[in-house]
Amino acid sequence: MRIEGFLQGSASRRPDKVALVTAGERLNYGDLDTLSDRLAGALSSRGVERGDRIVLFMENCREAVVGIFAALKAGAVLCPVNASTKPDKLAYLLNHCRATALLTHGRLLPAAKAALAQAPSVALTVATGRAGDAAEALSFDAALAASAPRPNRAGIDLDLAMLIYTSGSTGRPKGVMMTHQNVAAAAASITSYLENTADDVILSALPISFDYGLYQVLMAAKVGATLVLEKSFAYPQLIFETMAAERVTGFPIVPMMAAMMLQQKELRRGAFPHLRYITSTAAALPPAHIARLQELFPQVKLYSMYGLAECKRCTFMPPDELRRRPSSVGIPIPNTEAFVIDANGERAAPGVVGELVVRGAHVMKGYWEDPEATSCVLRPGPHPWEKLLHTGDLFRADEDGYLYFVGRRDDIIKSRGEKVSPKEVENVLYALVGVREAAVVGVPDPILGMAIKAILVVAPDAGLEPEDVIRHCKQHLEDFMVPKFLEFRDELPKTESGKISRRRLVTALAEAAL
Amino acid sequence: MLSPDGEFMMRSETEREIRKFIEDSFVFREDRGGLSAEESLLDAGLIDSTGILELVAFLESAFGIAIADAEIVPDNLDSIQAITCYVQRKLATETRAA
Numbered sequence: 001m002r003i004e005g006f007l008q009g010s011a012s013r014r015p016d017k018v019a020l021v022t023a024g025e026r027l028n029y030g031d032l033d034t035l036s037d038r039l040a041g042a043l044s045s046r047g048v049e050r051g052d053r054i055v056l057f058m059e060n061c062r063e064a065v066v067g068i069f070a071a072l073k074a075g076a077v078l079c080p081v082n083a084s085t086k087p088d089k090l091a092y093l094l095n096h097c098r099a100t101a102l103l104t105h106g107r108l109l110p111a112a113k114a115a116l117a118q119a120p121s122v123a124l125t126v127a128t129g130r131a132g133d134a135a136e137a138l139s140f141d142a143a144l145a146a147s148a149p150r151p152n153r154a155g156i157d158l159d160l161a162m163l164i165y166t167s168g169s170t171g172r173p174k175g176v177m178m179t180h181q182n183v184a185a186a187a188a189s190i191t192s193y194l195e196n197t198a199d200d201v202i203l204s205a206l207p208i209s210f211d212y213g214l215y216q217v218l219m220a221a222k223v224g225a226t227l228v229l230e231k232s233f234a235y236p237q238l239i240f241e242t243m244a245a246e247r248v249t250g251f252p253i254v255p256m257m258a259a260m261m262l263q264q265k266e267l268r269r270g271a272f273p274h275l276r277y278i279t280s281t282a283a284a285l286p287p288a289h290i291a292r293l294q295e296l297f298p299q300v301k302l303y304s305m306y307g308l309a310e311c312k313r314c315t316f317m318p319p320d321e322l323r324r325r326p327s328s329v330g331i332p333i334p335n336t337e338a339f340v341i342d343a344n345g346e347r348a349a350p351g352v353v354g355e356l357v358v359r360g361a362h363v364m365k366g367y368w369e370d371p372e373a374t375s376c377v378l379r380p381g382p383h384p385w386e387k388l389l390h391t392g393d394l395f396r397a398d399e400d401g402y403l404y405f406v407g408r409r410d411d412i413i414k415s416r417g418e419k420v421s422p423k424e425v426e427n428v429l430y431a432l433v434g435v436r437e438a439a440v441v442g443v444p445d446p447i448l449g450m451a452i453k454a455i456l457v458v459a460p461d462a463g464l465e466p467e468d469v470i471r472h473c474k475q476h477l478e479d480f481m482v483p484k485f486l487e488f489r490d491e492l493p494k495t496e497s498g499k500i501s502r503r504r505l506v507t508a509l510a511e512a513a514l
Numbered sequence: 515m516l517s518p519d520g521e522f523m524m525r526s527e528t529e530r531e532i533r534k535f536i537e538d539s540f541v542f543r544e545d546r547g548g549l550s551a552e553e554s555l556l557d558a559g560l561i562d563s564t565g566i567l568e569l570v571a572f573l574e575s576a577f578g579i580a581i582a583d584a585e586i587v588p589d590n591l592d593s594i595q596a597i598t599c600y601v602q603r604k605l606a607t608e609t610r611a612a
Contacts, residue, residue: 059559084559107559234556234563237586260563266583416564447567467538479562 002157002180003218004072006187007033010198010224017198019221021228021246022062029224032066039070039126041148042138043101046124050075050155052100053163055122056208057090057108059083060229063128063140064208065217067103072180075154076100078162079175080209084479087114094119097163097175097368105129109137157181163368164211166309169410171423175368176309185361186312187219189333193316194250194277194303198224201274202250203243205230205257210418211309212281216252225250233257236264240271247274254282254417258289259447262296269296281305281313282417283449284405287326294323304329306405310377311363311389314338314356315403328402336360338403340395348397353406356395363389411502413442415450418480422502425483428476429454432469434462437492439500443485443509453485455505457492528577529598535572536594540565551595556588566591573597579604 007029010019015030027035048054054071056078058064071078079097081090083105090111094102098121104112106129113136116122125137157180165173196202202220204227206213220227228246230239236257243251253261258280261267278293278300285304293302302322306329307313315338317330332338338358342348359381366374381388394406413420422440429438437457442450454473458464466486473482493504529551537549540560555561561569569591570581579601590600 107557231556232562234561234566235587237584238588256563260567264583448564 001184002072002154002159003161003183003187004036004069004154006218006221007036007069010221014198014224017224018226020062020065021226022060022065025062027062029221032069035066035144036069036073037150038145038147039066039140039143040073040151042126042143042146043070043074043076043124044151045148046101046138048074048076048101048124050153051077051159053077053079053097054101054103055090055094055097055099056080057083057085057102057104057112058128058208059105060204060208060213060231061105061128062229063144064103065227065229066140066144067126068208068214068217069221071103072161073154074151075159077160079165080162080214081165082207082209082478083108085111086476086478087111088476089478090115091118093165093173094122100124101126103127104137155180157184160365162214164214164309167412167419167421167424168373169412169421169423171421171427173421173424174370174373177365177368178312179365182312182362182364183218185335186333187215187222189335189360189362190215190313190316191219191223192334193318194279196220196223196225196250200225200249200276201228201246202226202252203228203230203239203246203248204252205233205239206252206254207232210282211312212252212254212307215312233260236260240267243272243275248272249274249276250279251275251277252279255280255285255289255449256283256416256447258285258293262289262292263447267296270298272297273299275300277301277303277319279303279305281307283414284327290322290326306330306403308391308393309364310391311336311358311360313362314358314391317402321402325398325402328398328404330402332358332360333362336362340397340403350397350399353394353396355409356391356393356403358389358391359386363387413440413450413452415442415445415448415452416480417449418478420452420481425452425454425473425477425481428473429456429469431476432464432472434459434464435469437500439492439502439505440483441502441506441509444513445484448484451484452481453487453509454483455487455489455492457489525598525602528601529594531576532573532597532601533594535569535576536560536597539568539572549594551598552593554588554592556592569597573601577601577605579608 011029011033017029018026019029019032020027054076101124103126106127127137128140161180161183162178163175167173204216208214301319304317306315315330340348340354342354348354377390378387392409411422425440426438429435439455443453445451493501495501
């Protein structure tokens, strides 16, 4: 089934059921279906064709959800991009996928325009609010009010549904290609182990530019549940009030949110009687936090999970087993396989650390227009028609087959549950006049998981202050990539070949912390 | 009791300190051209969850107040003006209680 079918199915079965709650406003399935039809018609009539890429540069809001389904209905490929992305990187992404259209907010138009000036493929911009000069952007309100002819054939489920850009060690993000079949397989597997039904009320404060957040929208539509979509977890108190008022049954989080929740002095045991499950992924959930969450919410099923953009989700821990194995990320999700291979590429024995490989219908088709990077991670599998995904993550299995994340093979840092490429941050630092050498590493942080630290050697006459460096980073990087710590040094440790050694820096920092 | 002039001066000073922290700590893209006292920090995309934590830590330390979980809401924190009023209320309450 194509993914917009999730919405169409739920709308035809229960058009009056509340699909979405945003900023206190309710939208039912029938209306969500109608609005996304109208926007799809507006996109198609303005030149969006089957297979075209549409970049969604938006925060969590009603129009973003409409935009997701509209893009799919128009037969386009959805490319969600973090709303804090700065113009240079947005231009890079628009050009990389040769996007035809951009969906964004009025507030983000200045940044979008700066990017669009360098991205000639984009023929159409749709913006919320006062879109300013009508020539520069079509307003969402106008597109949603008018009834445009429905686009014809959107495609089949073998076609691409989305490109999820993911950071890599090279410093340039790669576009994970997911077909409708891939997404449907992942959504079916996940909703089955979470036991989602139409009675669920899911509260998500995760950005829709993150596959974890995007799938909350898709999976809610699949089962006909209600999604309460929040912009951020900036005000936990308000989120808790909403959880109680809306009788939320499902709460997907990342470990940073758990850390913030547990810092609340006034959180009472059994505070959310309707809450059925909490899921956590994107970074390791500390066993101490697992224990405290279980104590605070004894009736709630806590799912500790692991995944990567290249297959959406890989493993989940059955809640009943969590107490016995709090540091495990569990077993492969239903209808998939995931196992550890040793240095010879053979299945590893229990306890042996090796790379985790994955097979299943959820595995990506490859990286957009990057056959070389694709061939590094998608390699022949057991069947001649099959590719096995090499995750690049080090794992071990125990005697009972439960999997444990050991570490990454590359230098990617997980901060706030987001991937940060040290090279990408270093490239931005080197663009600042006066920076001679730069190394970016992760340092443990009780809230963020890992915090980003930049260690710099600057030219003495450059007059660079820490504020200058941070301001420069904020102008070019997403929020979660901006270093929290900065250190100026006279020199950085090098490898034998003269390259800066991040490993030696990390080791030295860890030793100093002891 | 402070004279009306004294209160006005205290408020201005409080607002100045708060503005300085906000401007120093959070994004300042050159094209923004200064933040108005009433502008919503969240809507402007200037502050996120870690930003709120930093703001709360700063207010507690700079003004010697204790901020309860339930007080971490946009009504109290989402603009320079809201923060200033909130801090003033807290200081008045804590002075009376002392």
